[in-house]
Amino acid sequence: MVADDRYCIDVLTQISAVTHALQEVALGLLDDHVRHCVTDAARSEPAKGEAKLDELTLALRRVLRL
Numbered sequence: 001m002v003a004d005d006r007y008c009i010d011v012l013t014q015i016s017a018v019t020h021a022l023q024e025v026a027l028g029l030l031d032d033h034v035r036h037c038v039t040d041a042a043r044s045e046p047a048k049g050e051a052k053l054d055e056l057t058l059a060l061r062r063v064l065r066l
Contacts, residue, residue, distance in 0.1 A: 026063050033059070 001011045003048030034062075038056055 030056075030059060030063065 001014060034056065038049065038052040041052040
């Protein structure tokens with residue numbers, strides 16, 4: 001759109017839509033990780049569960065940019 005010299009507001013609107021879509025994908029992945037990886041690890045072995053929770057915390061920091 002930029003290369004085609006489209007109206008700035010249209011470009012910003014598209015950037016916002018793509019950003020939102022990527023955030024939704026990230027939330028879906030985090031949800032899946034918690035429901036499967038973390039839950040399975042916690043059920044099988046407490047130490048593994050703790051490690052997965054630590055991993056989840058780091059993932060949330062990346063997603064939230066903290």
